[in-house]
Amino acid sequence: MAFRYTDLVHATKNFSDKLGGGGFGSVYKGVLSDSTCIAVKRLDGVSQGEKQFRAEVSSIGLIQHINIVKLIGFCCEGDKRLLVYEHMINGSLDSLLFKKSSGNDVVLNWNTRYQITLGVARGLSYLHQSCRECIIHCDIKPENILVDASFLPKVADFGLAALVGRNCSRVLTTFRGTAGYLAPEWLSGVAITPKIDVYSFGMVLLEVISGSRNSPETYNTSGSYYVKYFPIQAIDKLHEGDVRSLVDPQLHGDFNLAEAERLCKVAFWCIQDNEFDRPTMGEVVRILEGLQDTSMPPIPRLLAAMMQEGDAPSSMLSCRC
Secondary structure (H helix, E strand, O other): OEOOHHHHHHHOOOOOOEEEEEOOEEEEEEEOOOOOEEEEEEEOOHHHHHHHHHHHHHHHOOOOOOOEOOEEEEEEEOOEEEEEEEOOOOOEHHHHHOOOOOOOOOOOOHHHHHHHHHHHHHHHHHHHHOOOOEEEOOOOOHHHEEEOOOOOEEEOOOOOOEEEOOOOOOEOOOOOOOOOOOOOHHHHOOOEOOHHHHHHHHHHHHHHHHOOOOOOEEEEEOOEEEEEOHHHHHHHHHHHOOHHHHOOHHHOOOOOHHHHHHHHHHHHHHOOOOHHHOOOHHHHHHHHOOOOOOOOOOOOHHHHHHHHOOOOOOOEEEOOO
16 A cells, blocks of 8 residues: 555654664654554665665565554655554563563563464565565564464564565575574675575574573783673583573573473574575474474584683683783
8 A cells, every 4th residue: 555655644643652763764663544553664865774674675565464564654755754564562582581570571481482483484485485576584683573463473583585476486686684693604705595484483482481581791800801792601401401501580480391491492494694594484383393303413513613712611611802
């Protein structure tokens, strides 16, 4: 549906209720004349805004899937580029996952976390394997996973997405994505495959398990700086058979250990250095559904190198400055 700019100004009360923002623009809450709640993304910058606008409309404009956010319409008047989405009342996964429990803040229970990961996996599997053209999202992270009133997850923000024809397996594209979720092949400049989304999904899984960012935390010990990186700790504990210690302490032990082990194994298969060692998202779905077994993953080479760096313990990366 094509919207007039004045209609969106009215619906958002002149863009007064901001839901969030990013490198390409901001998102505002609005209400249409039929009382439908919407989220309006107003893109900034003539060049980048146009690129993201075209990428989102072309990639998800015709997609209908329960785990993909619905694009209701758009506005294209002069230099104004706006996208209109269904509004997700529970916001993005990062806002639910990383806020600390205090007062009335709700901690995501284990079953909700597991169902969210399964829903995201199904959405990505659909994009990679069931669309007319394979769609590579290129920026899977908690901020781009929205959650509705029933905690149903929906993959969102396709501004960096790349389309790959069904007769192709790779596509050359400019470097994109978010640090911390980027597959190693991005750095080599080779043509990418859907396996970059698989890698990012694996990093998200580790954050869902721990309830914390994978990002390194720096400590100063006797004049040396040490960086604690959760994936290193996690692969160690997985191989030791101690997954229990990796699960978000805010759950107070109320979780399914078998499912936690399954998520952890899937996560490390997804972040293997070699893309050919990673599963497809279809295989991930079958594993999470309990329809397919998975073996113990090897330690990714990059993590192994980090574990051996300096004199730090195996769960720490020495980073003397």
